[in-house]
Amino acid sequence: MEFKEVIGRRRSIRYFQPWRPVEREKVQIILEAARIASCAVNASYLRGIVVEREALAPEILESLKTPVSGLIIEMAPLHIYFYGDAEAPKRGRQTLKQLVDVGALNATHGWSHKFVDELVYPMILEPMMKDRESILKAVAVDCGTAICQALLAAFDEGLGACLTAFVDGPVRQAFNVPDSWIPMWFMGVGYPAESWEAGGQRPRPPLEELFFEGKYGVGFRRDPRVVEKLTAAKMLQAPAPLPWRKDEVRALARMFGLPE
Amino acid sequence: MHDDLRQYATVRTWFDGLRQQSGMDPEADPTRLETLQRFCAFVERDPDTIVQECLRETAAGTKISVKGRRLYAQKIDEFAAQAGAARQRAAIGSTLRSFLIHNGIFLQSAPVLR
Numbered sequence: 001m002e003f004k005e006v007i008g009r010r011r012s013i014r015y016f017q018p019w020r021p022v023e024r025e026k027v028q029i030i031l032e033a034a035r036i037a038s039c040a041v042n043a044s045y046l047r048g049i050v051v052e053r054e055a056l057a058p059e060i061l062e063s064l065k066t067p068v069s070g071l072i073i074e075m076a077p078l079h080i081y082f083y084g085d086a087e088a089p090k091r092g093r094q095t096l097k098q099l100v101d102v103g104a105l106n107a108t109h110g111w112s113h114k115f116v117d118e119l120v121y122p123m124i125l126e127p128m129m130k131d132r133e134s135i136l137k138a139v140a141v142d143c144g145t146a147i148c149q150a151l152l153a154a155f156d157e158g159l160g161a162c163l164t165a166f167v168d169g170p171v172r173q174a175f176n177v178p179d180s181w182i183p184m185w186f187m188g189v190g191y192p193a194e195s196w197e198a199g200g201q202r203p204r205p206p207l208e209e210l211f212f213e214g215k216y217g218v219g220f221r222r223d224p225r226v227v228e229k230l231t232a233a234k235m236l237q238a239p240a241p242l243p244w245r246k247d248e249v250r251a252l253a254r255m256f257g258l259p260e
Numbered sequence: 261m262h263d264d265l266r267q268y269a270t271v272r273t274w275f276d277g278l279r280q281q282s283g284m285d286p287e288a289d290p291t292r293l294e295t296l297q298r299f300c301a302f303v304e305r306d307p308d309t310i311v312q313e314c315l316r317e318t319a320a321g322t323k324i325s326v327k328g329r330r331l332y333a334q335k336i337d338e339f340a341a342q343a344g345a346a347r348q349r350a351a352i353g354s355t356l357r358s359f360l361i362h363n364g365i366f367l368q369s370a371p372v373l374r
Binding site: 253 | 278282283284346347350351353354355357358361366367368369370371372373
């Protein structure tokens with residue numbers, strides 16, 4: 001699938017084929033995509049626990065459910081519990097010097113081993129690691145970037161996925177999660193039971209209300225020719241609700257014995 | 261309790277929700293109201309009281325009563341268990357959960373996979 005179409009097809013899938021496992025090869029592709037995402041000081045913040053729903057004892061599966069995510073946890077054959085490692089910046093001294101060595105951070109831009117050892121690490125990274133708010137911000141942003149790559153990779157493999165919150169305690173206990181890990185998102189993955197359109201592309205505010213040119217208040221002018229190009233490339237798709245969505249949801253409710 | 265459950269505000273809210281959100285005619289299947297009627301007799305409560313007991317008033321406004329919701333989720337399972345086949349039990353449970361859901365009581369159930 002072309003990149004723009006992958007972005008266009010990505011939407012939260014909430015009905016899965018629970019009987020159909022996700023191939024291990026595809027799971028690895030998802031994780032590999034997350035692994036090479038951009039990350040501050042190249043420290044790799046994202047961690048994950050991959051679990052096959054079928055491998056979970058019923059009482060463990062039950063303990064993982066929240067009121068909002070229970071059905072997705074039940075239906076998705078593959079679970080990925082994403083965490084952020086608060087200890088990751090500690091590797092910053094080493095990873096930054098590694099980037100100098102591989103030609104990513106160069107003297108052209110002011111970088112050297114000495115700069116890392118004598119300024120960046122003691123003056124920026126070490127103080128940051130002592131401030132919980134700074135750590136959380138860095139971890140959350142970089143985990144979000146990596147999770148997004150994982151999500152898009154899933155859709156590129158013909159899968160569906162949905163991100164949702166999860167209750168840390170039971171997950172931590174069930175899967176032996178290290179203390180330094182901060183909960184991020186649960187990703188339910190599987191083959192969709194609903195159509196790939198899932199009722200259409202979900203609503204978003206107008207572009208000019210989100211992004212601004214030059215200064216806040218001057219909305220970014222949206223060029224209709226670009227919209228046309230992105231529509232042809234399938235990044236922008238027919239908006240929800242598609243005319244048959246309610247019929248589809250009713251059929252899914254009946255198929256799975258769920259409320260209408 | 262009224263003989264015609266449509267006299268209860270929560271039943272009218274349920275039916276409105278089915279029409280608007282789910283795009284269906286709730287009157288087309290009379291078993292819907294019959295199931296709720298039998299459940300009300302089972303728990304000895306009218307529909308409005310059932311919904312009220314799933315809510316609680318706080319200083320910040322109306323919130324879901326976790327205790328109330330849990331109780332009725334359990335009662336729905338007990339009531340549905342009286343039916344025979346798994347599909348029938350699921351249908352009864354889904355009808356009753358639909359009533360609560362369209363009245364703003366968030367509930368999820370496990371899918372029937374057989």
